[in-house]
Amino acid sequence: MGDKHRVRFEPVGIEIEVDEDQTILRAAFEQGVQLMHGCKEGQCAACKSFVLEGDLDEIELDRYSTFALPDMEREEGQTLLCRAHAYDDLTIELLNYDEEILRSGLPVRKGTVEVLANDEVTHDMRHLVVKQVAGEDIKFFPGQYMDFTVPHTGAVRSFSMANTPNREGVFEFVIKIYPDGAFSQYLAKEVEVGDRIEVEAPFGTCTLRENRTSDIVFIGGGAGMAPLLGLLRALAEKGTERKARLYYGARTKADLCFEEELRAFEGKIPGFRYVPALSEYDGDDWDGATGLITEVVREHEPELEGMDAYVCGPPPMVDAAIALLSQRGMNTHNIFYDKFTTTGEPEDEGP
Template sequence: MGDKHRVRFEPVGIEIEVDEDQTILRAAFEQGVQLMHGCKEGQCAACKSFVLEGDMDEIELDRYSTFALPDMEREEGQTLLCRAHAYDDLVIELLNYDEEVLRSGLPVRKGTVEVLSNEPVTHDMRHLVVQQVAGEDIKFFPGQYMDFILPDSGESRSFSMANIPNREGRFEFVIKIYPDGLFSQFLENQVSIGDRLEVEAPFGTCTLRDSRTSDIVFVGGGAGMAPLLGLLRALAEKETERKAVLYYGARTKADLCFEKELHALEEELPSFRYVPALSEPDGTDWDGATGLITDVVRENEPDLKGRDAYVCGPPPMVDAAIALLTQRGVDERHIYFDKFTTTGEPEDEGNT
């Protein structure tokens, strides 16, 4: 362990202690301060912040993409909290934050889980269910995600929980299988019932805001089903009166999953609608919506002013959906999203 320094976040006035051996973001996680973040790898810029007080020479950055933090921005005093190590006391201005989430964060905990089931739900997505068997109890909010540590390489991969918190320490995931995916190939070919894996959680800020009462529009695709399912299950548990609609895009009918449960939720929550759409109908019996999911939203939602929106799935879909939702009147402050990026080496790396 290195020396410790104080880092204060403005304009919220929250202060944490940061060890030189850990990033500022990691220190915040461990102390239950839920800063905005995305990839945690210096590629997405979600945690970009401005150094108000402190010497920039006393901040060391791990490898990062200069697309996320261009040299000019770094010279002006901006930094990436997921890459930044503090070697002096600092005052950081948060450029992107949600005070409700910030102050209600749960500390990140490490643990061991045991695999209860690992079943395919489509040709390229798995429903993984695990239960914690060791370590401090991991708590989470619906919509958050967990990091799994690969046994041999020690690398981590992030996956959103599809269930709501429970006393049994059980976690569910919907994970897309990529032909060259390190964890997904491990999951498809090696993981068996009874296997144990190292994990840590919770991460992520795509959670329900308890202070909000607005109606909700959910937009998802692929494994983005996982956090959206968790959020919908949470709304059902709360017996919410908030109106909600889920637009979920898939290529073919065979790519849809959890159909039975989602239709059951329509019966359980009269204020909820489920709208699946196929971008590549393959001649099967289908009388539902067709086209890209953003096109379907555009056709069905001329005015979304006053709504909250949750968007989860592949980055191109998320970006297109956010642009559309903004055009349709959703306040950007109330668009909560999770981009399901594939992990790789940062492009155009910055210096360490």
């Protein structure tokens, strides 16, 4: 371990202690301060912040993409908290934060889970269920995600919980299988009931804002089903009065899953509607919506002012949905999202 320094976050006035061997984001996680973040690998810029006080030369950055932090922005004092190591006391201005989430964070914990089930739900998605059997109890909020360490490789992959918190330490996931995916191929070819995997959680800020009473639009695609399912299950369990609807995009009818449960929410969540849409409709046995899910939302939602949205899925879908929601009157501060990226090396890296 290295020397420790104080890092203060403004405008919220929260201070943490950061070891030189840790990134600032990692230190915040361990102390239950839930800073905004995304990839945790210096590629997405979700944790970009500004150094208000402190010597920029006393901040060392791990490898990062200059698309996330261009050289000019770094010279002006901006930094990526997921890559930044502090070698002196600092004051950081948070450029992207949610004070409710920031102050209600749960400290990350490491543990071991045992596989209870690994079932196909579509031709390329698995429903993985695990139970924690070792380590400090991992707690989470619906919509958050867990890091899995791929056995024998040391690679880490992140997946959102699809269930709500429980005392049994059980976690559910909906995971897409990619042909070259380090974890998904392990899941598809090797994982059996009883296997044990090292994990760490919770991460992520795409969680329900408990102080909000607005109606909600959920938009998802692919494995974005997982966090949306967790959020919807949480609303149903709470007996919410907030109205909600879910728009979910898939390529074909064979790519839809959890249909029965999603339709059952119509009797548990006020005004709930489940609207699936097929982007590659071939004319067979389907009388629902067709086309890109954002176009379906455009058709069904002419006015969204005063509402909240949760958007989870592939980055192009998420970006298109955010633009549409803003056009329809939704405040961007009330759009919460999780981009499901595939892991890869940054195309252009900083020193």
